[in-house]
Amino acid sequence: MQILSLLIEADFWAATLRLTTPLLLAALGGVFSERAGINNMGLDGAMLMGAFFGYIGALFTQNAFLGFVCAAISGALIMLLLGFMSINVKVNQIVTALGTNMLALGVTSTAFRMIFGNDLAQLTSPGLVPVNFGSLSKIPFLGKVLFGQTPIVYLAIILVPISHYIMYNTHWGLKIRATGEHPKAVDTVGIDVYKVRYVSLIISGILCGLGGAAVTLTGINTFYDNITAGRGFIAVAAVVFGKWSPVGASLATLLFGAGEAFQLRLQGLGFDIPYAYFYMLPYIVTMISLIFFMGPSKGPAATGQPYIKSGSKAKRKKVSRAGLKPEVKS
Amino acid sequence: MSEIILEMKGVRKEFPGLVANDNVNLQVKKGEIHVLLGENGAGKSTLMNILYGLYAADGGEVIFKGNVIHDNTPKKAIGMGVGMVHQHFMLIPALTVVENMILGMQEGPNPVINKKEAANKILELGKKFGLKVDPYAKVWQLSVGEQQRVEILKALFRGAELLILDEPTAVLTPQETQELFTLLRGLTKQGLTIIFITHKLNEVMEISDRITILQRGKVVGTVNTKDTNKQDLARMMVGRDVVLSVDKAPANPGAKVLEVKDLEVKNDKNLVAVNKLSFEIRAGEIFGIAGVDGNGQSELVEALTGLRVVESGEVIYNNENVTNKPPRYLIEKGMAHIPEDRHLRGLVLNMSVKENMVLEDFYREPFTVNHFMKFDKIDAYSKELIKEYDIRLSSDDIPVGNLSGGNQQKVVLARMLQRNPNLLIVMHPTRGLDVGAIEFIHKRIIRARDNGSAVLLISTELEEVLTLSDRIGVIYEGQLMGIVNQKDANTNELGLMMAGSHKAS
Numbered sequence: 001m002q003i004l005s006l007l008i009e010a011d012f013w014a015a016t017l018r019l020t021t022p023l024l025l026a027a028l029g030g031v032f033s034e035r036a037g038i039n040n041m042g043l044d045g046a047m048l049m050g051a052f053f054g055y056i057g058a059l060f061t062q063n064a065f066l067g068f069v070c071a072a073i074s075g076a077l078i079m080l081l082l083g084f085m086s087i088n089v090k091v092n093q094i095v096t097a098l099g100t101n102m103l104a105l106g107v108t109s110t111a112f113r114m115i116f117g118n119d120l121a122q123l124t125s126p127g128l129v130p131v132n133f134g135s136l137s138k139i140p141f142l143g144k145v146l147f148g149q150t151p152i153v154y155l156a157i158i159l160v161p162i163s164h165y166i167m168y169n170t171h172w173g174l175k176i177r178a179t180g181e182h183p184k185a186v187d188t189v190g191i192d193v194y195k196v197r198y199v200s201l202i203i204s205g206i207l208c209g210l211g212g213a214a215v216t217l218t219g220i221n222t223f224y225d226n227i228t229a230g231r232g233f234i235a236v237a238a239v240v241f242g243k244w245s246p247v248g249a250s251l252a253t254l255l256f257g258a259g260e261a262f263q264l265r266l267q268g269l270g271f272d273i274p275y276a277y278f279y280m281l282p283y284i285v286t287m288i289s290l291i292f293f294m295g296p297s298k299g300p301a302a303t304g305q306p307y308i309k310s311g312s313k314a315k316r317k318k319v320s321r322a323g324l325k326p327e328v329k330s
Numbered sequence: 331m332s333e334i335i336l337e338m339k340g341v342r343k344e345f346p347g348l349v350a351n352d353n354v355n356l357q358v359k360k361g362e363i364h365v366l367l368g369e370n371g372a373g374k375s376t377l378m379n380i381l382y383g384l385y386a387a388d389g390g391e392v393i394f395k396g397n398v399i400h401d402n403t404p405k406k407a408i409g410m411g412v413g414m415v416h417q418h419f420m421l422i423p424a425l426t427v428v429e430n431m432i433l434g435m436q437e438g439p440n441p442v443i444n445k446k447e448a449a450n451k452i453l454e455l456g457k458k459f460g461l462k463v464d465p466y467a468k469v470w471q472l473s474v475g476e477q478q479r480v481e482i483l484k485a486l487f488r489g490a491e492l493l494i495l496d497e498p499t500a501v502l503t504p505q506e507t508q509e510l511f512t513l514l515r516g517l518t519k520q521g522l523t524i525i526f527i528t529h530k531l532n533e534v535m536e537i538s539d540r541i542t543i544l545q546r547g548k549v550v551g552t553v554n555t556k557d558t559n560k561q562d563l564a565r566m567m568v569g570r571d572v573v574l575s576v577d578k579a580p581a582n583p584g585a586k587v588l589e590v591k592d593l594e595v596k597n598d599k600n601l602v603a604v605n606k607l608s609f610e611i612r613a614g615e616i617f618g619i620a621g622v623d624g625n626g627q628s629e630l631v632e633a634l635t636g637l638r639v640v641e642s643g644e645v646i647y648n649n650e651n652v653t654n655k656p657p658r659y660l661i662e663k664g665m666a667h668i669p670e671d672r673h674l675r676g677l678v679l680n681m682s683v684k685e686n687m688v689l690e691d692f693y694r695e696p697f698t699v700n701h702f703m704k705f706d707k708i709d710a711y712s713k714e715l716i717k718e719y720d721i722r723l724s725s726d727d728i729p730v731g732n733l734s735g736g737n738q739q740k741v742v743l744a745r746m747l748q749r750n751p752n753l754l755i756v757m758h759p760t761r762g763l764d765v766g767a768i769e770f771i772h773k774r775i776i777r778a779r780d781n782g783s784a785v786l787l788i789s790t791e792l793e794e795v796l797t798l799s800d801r802i803g804v805i806y807e808g809q810l811m812g813i814v815n816q817k818d819a820n821t822n823e824l825g826l827m828m829a830g831s832h833k834a835s
C-alpha cells in the first residue's frame with residue numbers, strides 16, 4: 001500500500017520527468033539514426049561523452065549552458081567517428097558501436113583521471129537550476145511536476161513534437177525515412193545516401209550528448225566513471241519499443257524513467273533489501289516490457305546495412321567480400 | 331520525328347574481369363519507342379544505368395538533347411528529363427505513393443512538404459495519361475502492375491522526356507501489358523521518347539519503332555521494326571537460329587508422385603487463398619496451372635514446399651502424408667522448388683554464386699565430409715553448372731546479386747534441375763530470360779519429365795503453360811476451375827476459366 005501511494009505523489013512524478021529526460025533525448029537521437037538506416041548501438045557512448053564533456057565544459061567556463069554546448073559537440077564528434085566507420089569503411093555497425101562505446105568509456109575515464117588525479121573530492125560544476133515559473137509552481141500537484149523542472153527537461157519535451165513534425169512533414173524527414181528503408185531507391189532519385197546518414201548521425205550525437213549532460217548537470221553536477229550506466233542501451237530499447245517513431249520512443253522512455261524514479265523512492269522507504277536490487281529495477285522493466293508488450297517488431301528495412309553504390313568507378317574496388325556482407329542490390 | 335534526342339557514343343563499362351559495354355553506339359529519335367534487345371547479361375541494364383547516371387562509364391560520351399553530359403549522376407539525368415523504371419523497382423514499400431513521388435523533389439527553402447499539392451498533381455497527371463493510382467496508398471499494398479504505374483508516374487512527375495523501361499512486362503499479366511502499351515503509345519503522342527527493354531519478341535514487334543540489338547556488350551545493329559521479324563531478331567541476338575516452338579513426345583505417366591486433397595491455405599492477410607483444392611501428378615508428366623497472378627498460386631506452392639502452414643486437407647508425396655512437413659524434409663525426399671521471386675526465396679544475394687549453387691546440399695556429402703566443407707568440390711560443381719547452363723559472369727566468387735537478372739534466374743534453375751528431383755515445382759521459370767535461354771530451360775524441364783520427374787508448372791504466361799504441360803488446370807480464387815488435356819486445350823476456353831467460369835463438361 002505504501003508502495004502504491006507513491007504513484008500519486010507529486011514528487012514521484014517530478015522525479016520521473018527528470019529521470020526520463022536523458023533517456024528521452026537519447027531515444028530521439030536513436031530514432032533519427034535508426035530511421036536513416038544506421039543500427040545505432042552507440043547511443044550510450046555518445047551519452048557518456050556528453051556527460052563528461054558537459055561537466056568539464058561547465059566547470060571550466062563556469063557556465064552550465066556552455067557545458068551543454070560542449071556536450072552536444074562531443075556527442076556529435078563520436079557519432080561522426082561511428083559514421084565514418086560504418087558508412088565509409090562499412091564495418092559492421094554493431095561492432096563499430098561496440099568500439100565507440102568502449103572508446104567513450106576509455107576517453108572519459110582517462111581524461112577524468114588526468115585532470116583530477118585520484119583526488120576523489122573533485123569540484124562540482126555549475127548546473128542547471130529549475131526554471132522559476134512564479135505562482136504557477138504553486139498549483140497543487142501539477143505545479144511541482146511540471147513547473148519545477150530544469151530547462152533541459154522542457155527542451156526534451158518540446159523536441160518530441162518537433163521531431164515528429166520533422167520526421168513526417170518535411171522533406172528532411174522523408175529522406176531520412178526513405179534512406180533507412182531502401183537506400184538504393186533513394187540514390188536513384190538523386191539523393192546522397194551518405195549525406196543523409198551523416199546528418200542523421202550528427203543529430204543523433206547532439207541529442208545523445210545533451211542527454212548525457214542532462215545526467216551530470218542537473219543536480220549532481222559532477223562526474224564519475226561510466227556515469228550513464230547503460231542508459232543509452234535503455235534508449236535503444238525504447239526506440240524499438242516505440243516502433244521507431246519519435247512519440248512512441250518518448251512514451252517508452254517515460255516508462256523507463258518511471259521505473260528509475262520508483263526504485264529511488266523504494267530505496268528511501270528503507271526495506272531490508274540490498275540497494276543493488278533496486279538499481280536493477282529500470283533494467284528489469286526494460287526487459288519485461290520488451291518481452292511482454294513487444295510483438296514481432298520490424299524496423300526500417302535497411303537498418304544495419306552499409307550502402308554500396310554498385311558500378312561507380314571510385315568505389316568499385318572496395319566492393320570486396322573480405323569479411324563483410326554488404327547489401328548488394330542488382 | 332527524325333530529330334535525335336539521345337546519342338550514346340563509344341560507351342564502355344568494365345566490371346572486374348568483364349566488359350559489360352564495349353564501344354556501344356546508340357541513337358534514339360524523339361518520339362519513338364526504341365527497343366533494346368539482347369541476351370541475358372548482354373549489357374542492356376548496364377547501358378541504361380550509365381545513361382541514368384547510376385554507373386560511371388569508363389569511356390564514351392552521352393549526348394542528350396544536343397548537350398554532352400559530363401560526370402552524370404541520377405540528379406543530373408533527372409534534371410535533364412531522363413526517367414527510368416528499373417528492372418527491380420525502386421519504390422519504398424513502407425512509404426505512401428505521394429511520399430515516393432516527392433522524394434528528392436520539393437527541395438526548396440521551405441522544408442515542409444506539401445502532400446496535398448503533390449497528390450493533386452498525381453491525380454492530374456494520372457488523368458492526363460490514363461494512369462489511376464491512389465496517392466495515399468502504401469506502396470506495399472499495391473499489386474505489381476500498380477507499382478509499375480507508380481514508377482512511371484514518378485518519372486513523369488519529374489518531367490521526364492525520355493523514359494527508360496527495363497523489362498517492364500516481365501512481371502505483368504497479359505491484360506496489364508496491353509494497358510501498358512496503350513499508355514506508352516499515348517505518351518509518345520504527347521512527345522515523350524521511350525527506351526524499352528524486353529525479351530519477348532511478340533512485344534518487340536508490337537510496340538517498337540526501332541530496335542537496337544546488343545550481344546555480349548557490343549551493338550550488333552539497329553533495325554526498323556517493320557523491316558524485320560521474330561526469327562531474324564532471335565538470330566541477331568543469340569547468334570544462331572532459335573527454335574521458338576517446343577517439340578516434345580507424348581507423356582508417359584507412371585506412378586502417382588503427388589496428390590493434393592481438399593487443400594486449404596490462408597494468405598498473409600489471413601484470408602483463404604487456396605480453397606479445397608485437389609489434384610494429382612504422376613511421374614513423367616507435366617501438370618501446368620494457369621491463372622491470373624494472385625489467385626492463390628503463391629500460397630499453393632508455399633504450402634506444397636513446406637513454407638506455409640496448411641489449414642486443412644492433405645498433401646501426399648510418394649505415398650507419404652507430408653502435410654506441414656518442414657522444407658528440408660521434403661528436399662531430402664527429392665522435391666525441388668523454383669520459387670517465383672528469385673530475390674526473396676531463390677537466392678542469398680550477398681553470397682557468392684558458388685555458395686548459392688549448393689544452398690540445398692551444402693551440409694551433405696560430397697560438399698561436406700565429417701562437418702568440414704569441401705570447397706574444391708563445391709568449386710568444381712559450381713563451375714560445371716555455370717558451363718552447362720551458360721551462366722554469364724566474370725567469376726563465381728562475386729555476390730550473386732551482381733549478376734544480370736536473367737543470369738540470376740539461371741543460377742536458381744541450374745541448382746534445382748541438377749538435383750534430379752522426383753518432384754519439380756516450378757513457378758515462372760523463364761521470367762526475365764532471353765529467347766535462347768527460354769528454349770534451353772524448356773528443353774531441360776521436358777528432359778526432367780522424360781527422366782521420370784513429376785513436374786508442377788505454374789506460370790502466368792498462358793503460352794508457356796500451353797506448350798509445356800501435358801495436363802492443364804486453371805486456378806481462380808484458390809479453386810481449380812477444371813483440368814484439360816493439352817491436346818484438348820484451347821486458349822479461348824482457358825481464358826474464360828481464368829476469368830472464373832467453370833469448365834464446360
Ligand SMILES: Nc1ncnc2c1ncn2[C@@H]1O[C@H](COP(=O)(O)OP(=O)(O)OP(=O)(O)O)[C@@H](O)[C@H]1O
Pocket residue numbers: 310311345346348350368369370371372373374375376377417722723724728732733734735736737762
Ligand atoms: N555491379 C556489378 N558487378 C559486377 N558485374 C556486374 C555488375 N552489374 C552487372 N554485371 C555484369 O555485367 C553484365 C551485364 O549485365 P546487365 O545487367 O547489363 O545485363 P542485361 O543485358 O540487363 O541482362 P538481363 O536481360 O539478364 O537483365 C553481366 O554479365 C553482369 O553479370
Ligand SMILES: [Mg+2]
Pocket residue numbers: 374375376417496734735736
Ligand atoms: Mg537487365
